[in-house]
Amino acid sequence: MIWLGIESSCDETACAILRDDPLEILSNPLYSQIQEHAKYGGVVPEVAARAHLEKITTICQKAIDEAKISLKDIDAIAFTRGPGLMGPLLVGASFARGLARDLNIPAYGINHLEGHLSAAWLTEQDLEPPYLTLTVSGGHTELVVEEPGFKYTLLGRTRDDAAGEAFDKSGILIGLQYPAGSTISKLAKGKNRKFHNFPRALKNEDNGEFSFSGLKTAVRRYVESNSPEFIQENLGDIAASLEDAIIDSLVAKTIWALKKTGFKTLIVGGGVSANGLLRERLGKYCESHGIRLAFPTLYNSTDNGAMIAAAAIRRARAGMLPETSTEVKPWLPLAI
Template identity: 45%
Template structure:
């Protein structure tokens, strides 16, 4: 089954083709992502209306480009998967409208995909031997969650952020120190030049039981440190390093607790912050110490992309699941409400 995946939840237009007859990494026939960073940089953040209009301009050309790279014609598509939420409602509607129209014209099934399930399953795309049960850390600009995965579609929330997501905290902290948009990657790059221990910030909510997160207080600590400093480039790098170390340590501590709570030694990490080098190294060390394993998607598949949507959709389409013909989206969507995929649920 050749599945076309469409991702338009925020400020990246992603398209991919996944072929279930070629399992593992070879199944990804082609994928392309167009980023709107340059469009939104002038405003210091995503402008929803501009994002929607840019998806309208870019999506169909990107579909044609991806099919050409995959070496298949539109008529060879057997199913269409699209992000239906969570995300910006206007941006989601662009992808859903195009996906449903293509599915109707081709007379093939379509499936609405949960954006965060796409992220969660991305590591499985490249590692076909990776199967539930495992614990997943979903860590991005909009989400920071720990989820116990018993099967594909059978998820239990263990903990989540009570305020800012980790990626959002990166972006906001970078902005308050005057770094250009998008701030998170800029801050992580700057932290590479910082001295470890020059600034020591708290590891929020690690001094008490539980698996929830909170990063707003950490952001305030950085603001106060920055205001009271000489604001030199050296100090900026040191503060960036202190902030990144605090976030990475906090995520790592909570991940280890989650593995203990779930009685599991397999950790899957997904989402944009999952590309952070220091986080990857820290979680690798924890997995080695426990005699377990941690799996990440390649950095290109950590950020929003069509490949994860095509893959997640293919798993559900293969199981006989599909969505009705209505063009509908869910800007807010609880992942626990998703149906399980029978082949992975031991049903």
């Protein structure tokens, strides 16, 4: 069976072709809108929607060409139903449904967060719930237990900003361009992570909740209390201290959840899962405590079409595909 996966929840226009049984990614191209949004310091929904509208046909055709198939070879379509930005979601959903109607095949709406968690399954297909999951991206930071039958239980999520947003917005405050997450990581390598003690909100509280809005405030005050010359001269150490604070909070809460649940498998998904320090610190803890740790590949950590198709394939194999008439929902949760 051949699946077309379409992801358009935010600022990546992505399409992928996957074959099931045996599972194989035949193509997985995407168009990133970073340049369109960089000058605004963040994603502008209207700009994102227009870019999706302009690029989705091209990216879909590229996926088909790279997979070396024809349009008529596609058996089913999976598209992102939510969560995400309304305009971009509508572009992807409308394209998917229109194409499905023309091809007389089904189109299924998939939860974007379930897609992120399915990205690791693409390389480790023997993963079976129950297990603990950490989704960490520009819009989401949450700890969720997945049990058989796609049953999700929320242990905790951010009370305000997501970790990815904290990276990007704090990076802008210290003079970096949007998106700043990967730049911070590059600047931080080999630098002094104890140069400045940025706050770790809720780190020691007995719950699975996160908070990063106070960190951004602390960074702003730090920048305002020091000269631009000082910030530039010590940019690497400041970036290292900032990265340490964010990753420390993520790791501390994940360890809390592992201890609370007793699970021996942890799956991490979302754009921030590409962060090297997060992988290193969770890796050390899990290795020393006999816990299986599953990350997606670096490419599949960010939004992509393969993860959406993978989530649909997982559900198809379990006989639990969603109804084909599902509407897009910008605030669609994974677990309540």
